[in-house]
Structure formats: C-alpha cells, structure tokens
Amino acid sequence: MEPILKGRNLVKRYGRVTALDHCDFDLMPGEILGVIGDNGAGKSTLIKAVSGAVIPDEGEVWLNGEPVNFISPIDAREAGIETVYQTLAMSPALSIADNIFMGREIRKAGFMGKWLRQLDRSAMERFARDKLSELGLMTIQNINQAVETLSGGQRQGVAVARAAAFGSKVIILDEPTAALGVKESRKVLELIQDVKSRGIPIILISHNMPHVFEVSDRIHIHRLGKRLTMIDPKDHSMSDAVAYMTGAKEPEQMVAA
Amino acid sequence: MSDTSQNADKYEAAVSTSEQVAEFEDTHKGFVGQLQHILHVNPSFVPLIVLVSAIVIFGLLLGSKFFSPFALTLILQQVQIVGIVAAAQSIVILTAGIDLSVGAIMVFSSVIMGQFTFRYGIPVPIAIACGLAVGTAIGALNGWLVARVKLPPFIVTLGMWQIVLATNFLYSANETIRSQDIEKNAPLLQLFGSKFNVGGAVFTVGVVFMLCLIFVLAYVLRHTAWGRHVYAVGDDPEAAELSGVNVKKTLIQVYALAGLICAFAGWALIGRIGSVSPTSGQLANIESITAVVIGGISLFGGRGSILGTLFGALIVGVFTLGLRLLGADAQWTFLLIGILIIAAVATDQWIRKVSG
Structure with a gap:
C-alpha cells in the first residue's frame, strides 16, 4: 500500500544544529501514527517539515504519491493537511467561529459578499456549532464567545474540531493532551478516535506513552533527528519504547515501514 | 458525516440532519461579572458612557451655550483632523504596532498637494492624487520595515517621523502657501473645509469624511475577512500565521492604509486651516494616540473597536470646548485627559482579565 504522506531523506539544519538528519517518514491511509521521541529529538521539526511550517534543506515529501513542496502551512492546508499545533x-x-474560519472565511452570496466582501456570519456560526456538536463539545456556552474564555480542554477541542472540519487528507496533532487534565485528555482521545473512524489518517505526537499506546496503530520512534524504528504498540511494551527512545536499547528489526 | 468533512461546501446538509447544537448555557456571574463580559464583547461601551456623561454634565452646567447644534457640531469640526488621523492610528495599534509618523505623513502630504499645485502648476486633482500616493508609499515603507525587516514599529515610525518631517521642511523650504492664494487658484484643496448648514448645525466636508471613514473602517474590521485578519495579527501573529493568515501582507496593507488615511487627513488639514503650512499639525501624533487609548483600543493589539476611537476623539473635543466655555484654565483639560488615559488603560487591563 502506498503511504498517503511520505518523507524521504529529510534534512533540516538550524545553524550548527541538525534537527533532521536524513529522516524518513511514512503515514499509511486510515491509520493513527504515533510519533514519540526524547526532547530535542526533532519530532516537531519533522512534523513541521511535512506540514509546510518549515522548509526542509534536503529531501522530498510526497502526498498521495505526488511530490509536494509546501512553502507555508497555508499550502499544506490547501492540500488537505490540517495541523493542531501545541500552541493551538x-x-x-x-x-x-472566527477562529475556526480564520484564513478561509465564508463570504455572503450576491452583492454584499462580492462587492462589499461581507462575511456570512450566520453560515459560519452554524457550521462551527455543528462541528462542535458533532464532536460532542456541547458544553461550549456560546459560539461567539472569545476563545480566551474557554478552558484548556475546550480550546483543544475547538482546535481539533477545526482540523477535523477541514482536514480532508491528513490531520496532525502536536501534543494534544500535554496541557490537559485527565477528563479533558480522555475527551481529546475520543475525538481522535472519532476522526479516525471517518477514515482520515492522524499523526499524533506526544510525550504521554499511555495515550500514544492506547490510540496508535503504529508508532514512529524518533531519535537524534531520524527515524530509529517503527513499532507496533501491540507487540511492544512502553518500557521497550522508552528504551529505544533514550538509546538504552537497540531495536532488533524494523517492522515493515 | 464524513462527507461533510470531505467537502466543506456542502456543510449545510449537515445542519439539517443534526438536531442538537451546542447551546448557550447561562451562568450567573453577578453584576460585576456581567458588566465585565459586556465590556469584553463591546469594548467601545466605556468611552461611549464617558462621552454621553460628559455631554450631559457640560449640558447641565452650561445649558444651551453648550447644548446647541452649533456648539456640538463645532466639536466635530475641531476633532475632525485628530479623528481621521486617529482612525489610521487605530488600525495600526490593532496590529499591536504604533505609528509615530502619522502627523508627519499628514503634513508632508498636504505640503506635496500644495507645492505640486503652486510650484509646478500641476492640475489640482493630480497634485492631490500625488499627495495621497506619497502618503500611502511612506506608510507602505513603514509596513515593509515592520513586516519584512522585522524592526519594532516604534523604532521604524520614530525614525520615519524625523525623516518625513525633515523632508517636509527641506522640500517646502519652510514656506507657507497663503489661504487667499489657494482660495483663488485651487479651491479644490480646501474642499474639506466647505461648510453646510443643517438647522443650526454646521457640518464641513471634513467632518462628514471623518464619520464616513470611521463607519467604513468599522464595517471592514468587523464584517470582512481582512478585518478579522487585522485583529488576529494583533492578537497573536504566530497563531494567525499558522491558521492561514498572510501576516506580512496584512501588516504592510495596514501601514499603507494608515499612510493613505493620513494623506487624506493632510488634505482635510488644508480645508481646516485654509493654508498649506509645513509647521502645522505637530500634535497630531500624541493626540491621535490619546484618542485611540481613551477609545479603549488595547495598545497590546487585537482588542478594541474603531468606534471607540471616534468616541475617544469626541471626549477630548467635548472636554476642551466645555472647559473653555466654563472659563477654566486650559491646563484643566490636559489634567483631565491625563486621568482619562490612565483610567482607560486600567479598564482595558481589567477587561482583559477574563475568567469565563
């Protein structure tokens, strides 16, 4: 099976630091791919390289078998890759509603929209409310309330809802549960399963081993700027994964990548 | 539902199928909490309240001397220049920037309009267009330095202020073009000063222009994607960039638009004072920032409404005229405005402290 998103030989240097060192990356259709690695291993850079937020110095990225050259997150978004950043x-x-539609606002039809460029507020609000309801975020008080009045979990939920609403090919989640409490994390994990059940593949970057092992189909272990190995969470324990991540143990063989 | 996420255009199909929607859940937070919420949603309420109370108080103290169509429209005439410049200042401050060169751009544009007409004999409409173009270009240069070269707006516009002001004096040779000459040869330059009467109320084209400008900008900022982008850029530029806003382009457009508005202010300035004087409008910088701050726009960007700026400018105008009619020392005006500035920023901080 052809990976939906594929990276080969990706290199990214920041001055003297090599954040990505000839790194490969594969995401299969319909799967949840966990990406783990120690701090500074280059996970975030890898994800940014495939989502257009950084431009790799070397290497190539393919989406659906087609080579792509994203020079901004906007490009990646247009290609159907949505990212939920750690900073949201x-x-x-x-x-x-404004946040969900930021950068892709709906304008009114006819004269008001075409010539006065008026936004179609009611359509955007309806759509936003609908998406939030769909993902079970019913406790949002008011679709017009400012995002800063939401709790951490609600904000995360809105960010995931935004990605789920527009991401047609790939959704990338960077540390989605890092700032959340137990209940809120549970909610986000449910959201992830929900999105997967619609057939959209997800990349999940996280430090939280139980979360990664719970939802991932395969796990990409990143170490020193490259892919160390791919593991199946059903065949490996979390302590194995931590040992690989930190270099305490070498992986025996590669799982089919 | 998977088809909706695949195809955002057909989202309305989803609307009819889902019965449950995220609903408004009313929580009682007490009067202060609700007030905070209202102000958070409508940040221009505070200056509006201050404006109305100031008008009422001066009206009670001074009676018909103050509370007449003539006096009230006189305030509008007195604040028109500051109002226009403050509109430019507002959009820049909304992006968490500041434009210290607004006054200089205004004066230089008016000097170009005047000198092009009188020194080179260029037809007046073209001279005016040149003045507007130069203002826009200076603004765009500010924006380019802020967005592309990534210099702090304060520094860029502080430098630009000196550069433009010096260019203004060098180019004009410190020469004033007299009002009578303009009236005789190029009345179009004084267009913004022409008056018309509506039942005792005296309006000028400049006043109408200021009001229209504010309302158009209010519409653009609230109801267009570009306006939302301006807020997003001021709120958190990185977040805006990641969610698909072209931050650099937006910033350059904002500064260029501010330059254009300042150039219009320069045109209005000719109408207001009659002559073209390179030494006029020196206080426009500080007065425009004052109006913006009293109007409740946050200096940290992303918060506030341009209507607040209009109210802020009017508050200053009401205080100035009211205290003068009361025979008070002009220093009282400055003292009160100083208090208002600090109170406005304190209110802004309080509004920003939202908990839910």
Whole structure:
C-alpha cells in the first residue's frame, strides 16, 4: 500500500544544529501514527517539515504519491493537511467561529459578499456549532464567545474540531493532551478516535506513552533527528519504547515501514 | 458525516440532519461579572458612557451655550483632523504596532498637494492624487520595515517621523502657501473645509469624511475577512500565521492604509486651516494616540473597536470646548485627559482579565 504522506531523506539544519538528519517518514491511509521521541529529538521539526511550517534543506515529501513542496502551512492546508499545533494557533480575543474560519472565511452570496466582501456570519456560526456538536463539545456556552474564555480542554477541542472540519487528507496533532487534565485528555482521545473512524489518517505526537499506546496503530520512534524504528504498540511494551527512545536499547528489526 | 468533512461546501446538509447544537448555557456571574463580559464583547461601551456623561454634565452646567447644534457640531469640526488621523492610528495599534509618523505623513502630504499645485502648476486633482500616493508609499515603507525587516514599529515610525518631517521642511523650504492664494487658484484643496448648514448645525466636508471613514473602517474590521485578519495579527501573529493568515501582507496593507488615511487627513488639514503650512499639525501624533487609548483600543493589539476611537476623539473635543466655555484654565483639560488615559488603560487591563 502506498503511504498517503511520505518523507524521504529529510534534512533540516538550524545553524550548527541538525534537527533532521536524513529522516524518513511514512503515514499509511486510515491509520493513527504515533510519533514519540526524547526532547530535542526533532519530532516537531519533522512534523513541521511535512506540514509546510518549515522548509526542509534536503529531501522530498510526497502526498498521495505526488511530490509536494509546501512553502507555508497555508499550502499544506490547501492540500488537505490540517495541523493542531501545541500552541493551538488560536487568537484568544476572537470568537470560536472566527477562529475556526480564520484564513478561509465564508463570504455572503450576491452583492454584499462580492462587492462589499461581507462575511456570512450566520453560515459560519452554524457550521462551527455543528462541528462542535458533532464532536460532542456541547458544553461550549456560546459560539461567539472569545476563545480566551474557554478552558484548556475546550480550546483543544475547538482546535481539533477545526482540523477535523477541514482536514480532508491528513490531520496532525502536536501534543494534544500535554496541557490537559485527565477528563479533558480522555475527551481529546475520543475525538481522535472519532476522526479516525471517518477514515482520515492522524499523526499524533506526544510525550504521554499511555495515550500514544492506547490510540496508535503504529508508532514512529524518533531519535537524534531520524527515524530509529517503527513499532507496533501491540507487540511492544512502553518500557521497550522508552528504551529505544533514550538509546538504552537497540531495536532488533524494523517492522515493515 | 464524513462527507461533510470531505467537502466543506456542502456543510449545510449537515445542519439539517443534526438536531442538537451546542447551546448557550447561562451562568450567573453577578453584576460585576456581567458588566465585565459586556465590556469584553463591546469594548467601545466605556468611552461611549464617558462621552454621553460628559455631554450631559457640560449640558447641565452650561445649558444651551453648550447644548446647541452649533456648539456640538463645532466639536466635530475641531476633532475632525485628530479623528481621521486617529482612525489610521487605530488600525495600526490593532496590529499591536504604533505609528509615530502619522502627523508627519499628514503634513508632508498636504505640503506635496500644495507645492505640486503652486510650484509646478500641476492640475489640482493630480497634485492631490500625488499627495495621497506619497502618503500611502511612506506608510507602505513603514509596513515593509515592520513586516519584512522585522524592526519594532516604534523604532521604524520614530525614525520615519524625523525623516518625513525633515523632508517636509527641506522640500517646502519652510514656506507657507497663503489661504487667499489657494482660495483663488485651487479651491479644490480646501474642499474639506466647505461648510453646510443643517438647522443650526454646521457640518464641513471634513467632518462628514471623518464619520464616513470611521463607519467604513468599522464595517471592514468587523464584517470582512481582512478585518478579522487585522485583529488576529494583533492578537497573536504566530497563531494567525499558522491558521492561514498572510501576516506580512496584512501588516504592510495596514501601514499603507494608515499612510493613505493620513494623506487624506493632510488634505482635510488644508480645508481646516485654509493654508498649506509645513509647521502645522505637530500634535497630531500624541493626540491621535490619546484618542485611540481613551477609545479603549488595547495598545497590546487585537482588542478594541474603531468606534471607540471616534468616541475617544469626541471626549477630548467635548472636554476642551466645555472647559473653555466654563472659563477654566486650559491646563484643566490636559489634567483631565491625563486621568482619562490612565483610567482607560486600567479598564482595558481589567477587561482583559477574563475568567469565563
């Protein structure tokens, strides 16, 4: 099977630091791929390289078998790759609906939209409310409330809802449960399963081993700027994974990548 | 539902199928909490309240001397220049920037309009267009330095202020073009000063222009994607970039638009003072920032409404005229405005402290 998103020989240097060292990457259709690695291993850079947030110095990225050259996250978004960043990338003072549609606003039809470029507020609000309901985020008080008035879990939920609403090919989640409490993390993991059940593959970057092992189909272990190995969470324990990540143990053989 | 996520265009199909929607859940937070919420949603309420109370108080103290169509429209005439410049300042401050060169751009644009007409004999409409173009270009250069070269807006516009002001004096040779000459040869330059009467209320084209400008900008900022992008850029530029806003382009457009608005202010300035004087409008910088701050726009960007700026400018105008009519020392005006500035920023901080 052809990977939906594939990276080969990716290199990214920041001054003297090599964040990505001839790294490979594969995401299969319909799967949840966990990406783990120690701090500074280059996980974030890898994800940014395939989502257009950084431009790799060397190497190539293919989406659906087609070579792609994203020079900005906007390019990747247009190609159907949505990313939920660790920082969530939301404007705190703007409303939930504004944030969900940031950069892809819906304009009114006819004269008001075409010539006065008026936004179709009601359509955007309806869509946003609908998406939040769909993902079970019913406790949001008001679709027009500012994002800064939401709790951490609600913000995360809105960010995931935004990605799920527009991501048609790949959804990337960078540390989605890092800032959340137990209940809220549970909610986000359910959201992830929910999105997967619609057939959209997900890349999950996380430090939280139980979460990664719970939802991932395969796990990409990143070490020193490259892919060390791929493991199947059903065949390996978390302590194995930690040992690989930290270099305490060498993987015996590669699982089919 | 998977088809909706595949095809965002057909989202309305999903609307009819889902019965449950995320609902408004009313929580009682007490009067202060609700007030905070209202102000958070409508940041221009505070200056509006201050404006209305100031008008009422001066109206009670001074009676018909103050509370007449003539006096109230006189305030509008007195704040028109500051109002226009403050509109430019507002959009820049909304992006978490500041433009210290607004006054200089305004004066230089008016000087170009005047000198092009009188020194080179260029037809007045073309001279005006040149003035507007130069203002826009200076603004765009500010924006380019801020967005591309990544210099702090304060520094860029502080430098630009000196550069433009010096160029203004060098180019004009410190020459004033007299009002009578303009009236005789190029009345179009004084267009913004032409007055018309509506039942005792005196309006000028400049006043109408200021009001229209504010309302158009309010519409653009609230109801267009570009306006939302301006807020997003001011709120958190990185988040805006990651969610698909072209931050650099937006910044350059904002500074260029501010330059254009300042050039219009320069045109209006000719109408207001009659002549073209390179030494006029020196206080426009500080007055525009004052109006913006009193109007409740956050200096940290991303928060506030341009209507607040209009109210802020009017508050200053009401205080100035009201205290003058009361026979008070002009210093009282400055003292009160100083208090208002600090109070406005304190209110802004309080509003930003939202918990839910």
